[in-house]
Structures are given as C-alpha cells and as structure tokens.
Amino acid sequence: MEQTIQDYGLNHFAYVSFPSGAEADAPLVLTTYPDSWVERYGENRYDRIDPVIARAVGTMLPFAWTIESFKDPLTRKQKAFLEEAAEAGIRRGLTIPIHDRQGKASSLTLTEFGIEPDFQRCIDRHQHALHLIALHLHAKLRQDDHPEPRTRPSLTPREIDCLQWAAKGKSASDIADIMRISRRTVVFHTENAKQKFGVATLSQAIARGLMHDIIIFA
Template sequence: MRIFEQFVQNLPTCDTTHEIENLLRQTLEQYGFPCFAYLSFAPRGDEDDALAITTYPSAWVEQYRANRYDRIDPVIARSVATTLPFAWSTDQFDALNNRQKWFLEEASEFEIRHGVTIPIHDRQGKVATLTLAACEARSAFEAQISKYRHELHLIAIYLYARLRDVTPTPASPLRPCLTQRERICLQWAARGKSALDTAEIINVSRRTVVFHTQNAKRKLGVATVQQAVAKGLAYDIIGM
C-alpha cells in the first residue's frame, strides 16, 4: 500500500504526459513490473486520437506502429469487448486468423509472450489499457500480479483519469446522481480502502458501507467496485 499511496499522492502534481509517464515507470518498477504498455484510443477512431506510453523495446514499438498492428492485436480486440482485467498468452488465444498468429510470433521475438491487461472504458466510447508484460518466469509473474492485483487496477484507473485531465476531452452527457454517502464510500474505495476500513473511517457499520457501495454500482451500471471507481472518476463524481 505504501507504493500505491505514494502514487496517488504524487499523481495530481504531474501536469504533463511526460511527468505522468515518469511516475508510472517508477511506480511499476517498485512493484516489479518494468515492462508495460499504456494505450488510450477510440475504437474505429482516428489514429491521431491515440496515446501510448510504454517500456516495450523501441524496435517492437516502431514495428507495431508502422504496421498498424493495433488493428489485429487480439489483446486490443479483447479489451474493447470487456471491462474486466484479463491474463493472456501467445499460446492461449482461440480462433486466431493467420495475420494474428503471425503478429503473436513477432511479439514473441521481443520476449512479449504473456501478460495481464487492465481495460478501462469511458462514457465517450474511448478505451484505455494498461498491460503488464512478463519479463521473468511466468509463475513468478503471475504470483506477483495476484499479490498486487487490486492496487494495480486502481493505479490504471487513476492513471487514466489524470491523463484525461492533462489532455481534456469534449464535454459529455450528464453524470449519474449519487447520494453523499454513496460518493464518500466510493471515494474511500478509490483510495484502496476495504469496506471494513471505510466503515471505521466514517464511523458506520461495514454492512452500511456495502449497502451504499452496492447502490453506487447499480446507479453506475457496473458489476465491481473497481469499475464503479473508474466511472466515478470519469464522471467527476469522485476526485483523485
């Protein structure tokens, strides 16, 4: 939690994409994930609307961009179709066409063979992904992911929200209406607090926190607390 708390404290002081990138690199390195890629894009949108931050080998990044591999990347395709984090491997994708198989073979040449991707969908139809790729044995990587999965999900959400503020997007539809207690419970969840932690902080029962959090999820149309936090930040219902 110390690494996560430092990230949350320092992120609002980053006023440029470069500063945010440096903070992200430092934070993920502390967690043991030096190999990552963040991508924000509009599905079927303009290539110029995309934003990429990555530590992947520069030769692979240039090759990826030059060949517009985003159009066939199965990780991107799955990110568009789901809001839940997922693990992937070059030997676990089903029903791939020949171009996608070739793409994965090329990625393997740069030691990008498996990883975990955290997708984020906003109310304007844009998608962002934070992908952590393995730079060590698969078993060790998966154990590290499992240990920090909740913090990493929140980091991806905060990262997207801050980058959105630094690179503003057009105005969007009206936000859902949450009660003050629902917003408070969601705000503490965004800071990595459990329902029990929040109950102690605001001096109510854990059951009450769960009740308000469930109501917030229902109003936001999501299934998990992390998704509620993502939408809460996207709609400016809660702050960073």
C-alpha cells in the same frame, strides 16, 4: 508510471487509448517496451490485429493472458503477429480494460518480456492496486486532454471513509461491518460520492478521489 510499476516489482507496461469515433486514427500509446518492438508495432499498425487489444475493447474485466492462450479462430495475420511477439520476448501479461462515459476505449497492459520469474507472483499479489493505478492514469490523461474545473468536490467524512475502504478492495458488506453501519448506508454514501464526482462507477469515483487527494492510496 514506470517508477510506480517498478515499486510493484514490474518492468514493462503499455497504455493504449483509441480516439473516440475515429477508428482510422492511430491510438495514443505510452509504453516502456523496447524501442525496436514499439517501432515495428507502430509501422505495421499491429493495434488493428492485436488479440489483446481486441479482447480489451470487448470486455470490462481485467484478464491475464499468455501467447499460447489465444486460441482459434485467429486470422493468418494474427497468428503471424503472435509468433513475432513471442520472438520479441513477450511471454504473458495482465490487461486492464478502461471504458469511460465519453466512449473512449483504453487499456493498461503489464507485460513480461523474456523470463521474469517473479512476474506472475507480482501480478497475483497486486492486481487490485494495479487496477486502481490504471484508472488513475486514464483519469489524469483525460483531465489533461479535457481539463475539468479544479474545484475540489466536498465529500462528507463518511463518504470519504467508504471510498477509502473501497479503494482497498473491500466490498459494501465488508465496509458495513468495518464501519458498523448498514450495507444500505454504505451504498448511500458511495452513490453520493459518485454523484459529486460526476461519474458512473465506483472505480471512477475512487480514481477521482485519488486525483484530488481526497483519498490516499496505500
């Protein structure tokens, strides 16, 4: 994961996943943040007051943030936490929430530490790709946690093509124009692909397709 984000010109990430139905348990955290900050964050259970985490749990859409963007109402502890984060060098980030059908809430955050002049440009340029990377990471970790049958789903060429174009950020209407078929047919193929993967959303189908090497992410 570290090598992957470096290929996009980024240096720091934090993947956080909370246990289903076990709010008292510490979350799983995978990160490239400095050890000193990770230890301080864990010892103080800052995940319980972190405004970024709170927002990620409550939304499905990726969001960009800065330390200054979090407005009242904030608790005294949250304000102190943000001041401490700023002192540690955390400036801004992009957070991608992930909610799966098992009720597990997770998020991937790409963060600027200190001053990284190209950070915002990299985020703006690669946000769609980073969203897919987050879904792929989460799907892989869930697969390791709860192994699924290794049988490779059998998708038709049209289903694969539709997922491939969707992975590149194309809408159903765009795909219809590219493939010279109706939008209804595109939806038909993507719905079939979702059913074969046993998932609820197109993004999850794309993540499964990437995991099984059925579609190629480029």
